[in-house]
Structure formats: C-alpha cells, structure tokens
Amino acid sequence: MVTKQTTRPWYREPWLWLVMAPLVLVVLVTLVMVSIAVRYADDTVSDTYYKDGLMYHYTAEQDEKARQLGLAGLLQFEGQAVTLELNGDFDLPPQLLLTLSHPVEANLDRNILLSRVAASRYSGSFDGDMRHRWYLRLMPELDPDRHLQAAWRLTGEINFDLGRAAPLNPASQ
Numbered sequence: 001m002v003t004k005q006t007t008r009p010w011y012r013e014p015w016l017w018l019v020m021a022p023l024v025l026v027v028l029v030t031l032v033m034v035s036i037a038v039r040y041a042d043d044t045v046s047d048t049y050y051k052d053g054l055m056y057h058y059t060a061e062q063d064e065k066a067r068q069l070g071l072a073g074l075l076q077f078e079g080q081a082v083t084l085e086l087n088g089d090f091d092l093p094p095q096l097l098l099t100l101s102h103p104v105e106a107n108l109d110r111n112i113l114l115s116r117v118a119a120s121r122y123s124g125s126f127d128g129d130m131r132h133r134w135y136l137r138l139m140p141e142l143d144p145d146r147h148l149q150a151a152w153r154l155t156g157e158i159n160f161d162l163g164r165a166a167p168l169n170p171a172s173q
Contacts, residue, residue: 066152066170073168
C-alpha cells in the first residue's frame with residue numbers, strides 16, 4: 001500500500017515562519033529606527049564650526065561694545081506681547097531684533113522685531129510656543145543673517161517653565 005503524501009504550499013510550512021519571523025521583525029524595527037533618526041535629527045552641531053570659531057572675535061567685540069555703552073535690559077513675555085526695558089548710555093535705535101534660539105531644534109528659532117514705544121521701552125509680539133528653554137540674542141541689526149555685523153549684542157536665556165522674564169546682558173568672557 002502506497003500512501004499518498006499531500007504537499008502543502010511553502011508559505012504554510014511552520015519551520016519557514018520560525019526562521020523568517022525574526023528576520024522580518026529586525027527589518028521592520030530597523031526601518032522604524034532609521035525613520036525616527038532622520039525625522040528627529042539633532043541639529044545642535046553647526047556645520048560651519050570652523051568658520052564660527054574664526055568669527056568668535058567679532059562677537060567678543062560686540063559684547064565689549066555693549067559693555068562700554070552700559071547696555072542691559074529686562075525682557076518680559078505677557079501673553080503674545082513682548083516688552084523690553086533697555087538701559088544704555090547712548091541714543092537707542094528705533095527698532096531692535098530679538099532672536100529666540102531653541103537649544104535643539106533649529107526650525108523652531110524665531111526672530112521678533114521690537115519697536116521703541118517709549119524712551120527706553122520696546123514692544124513686539126511672539127506667536128511661538130512658550131515652553132521650555134530658549135537662548136536670547138538682542139541686536140540693532142535687523143537682518144538675522146547679518147548678526148556678525150551688528151554694532152553690539154546682548155544675550156540671555158529664558159526657561160518658560162520657570163517664568164516669563166529674563167535679563168539681557170553682554171556675554172561674559
């Protein structure tokens with residue numbers, strides 16, 4: 001008596017799935033990890049670090065100029081309004097540029113144009129996300145790409161989780 005052996009299709013063999021399942025799982029996890037790495041890439045390292053290092057003396061001169069002029073300010077965020085009280089020993093310009101730089105995500109950086117509303121008071125509006133920590137830079141140059149040509153600058157840092165005000169001073173050496 002000859003027994004007739006029925007053959008199953010290859011995809012119904014259990015040994016095949018025992019071998020293939022870990023391989024498929026590794027491929028899927030790898031694809032997910034690569035997509036996360038590309039989408040949420042950390043852009044804290046400047047691509048122009050060498051040029052930034054060469055330009056350091058320009059920013060040091062800006063800080064020294066601000067120190068000589070006796071510049072200091074207090075920045076306050078109230079709702080979407082931004083106010084700045086600026087003290088200094090010279091005629092203040094009619095407009096200033098405030099740059100808010102996110103410590104990790106460059107696409108979240110914001111520039112705010114502040115206009116003088118009183119002798120030493122400036123005002124503007126901020127429509128961004130008021131959470132977490134931000135680096136602040138104030139300068140008389142209104143074009144953010146020309147920040148190295150500004151006559152002076154004030155810097156600071158704000159953490160919106162802790163408060164809505166921040167002092168602005170020349171960077172310490």
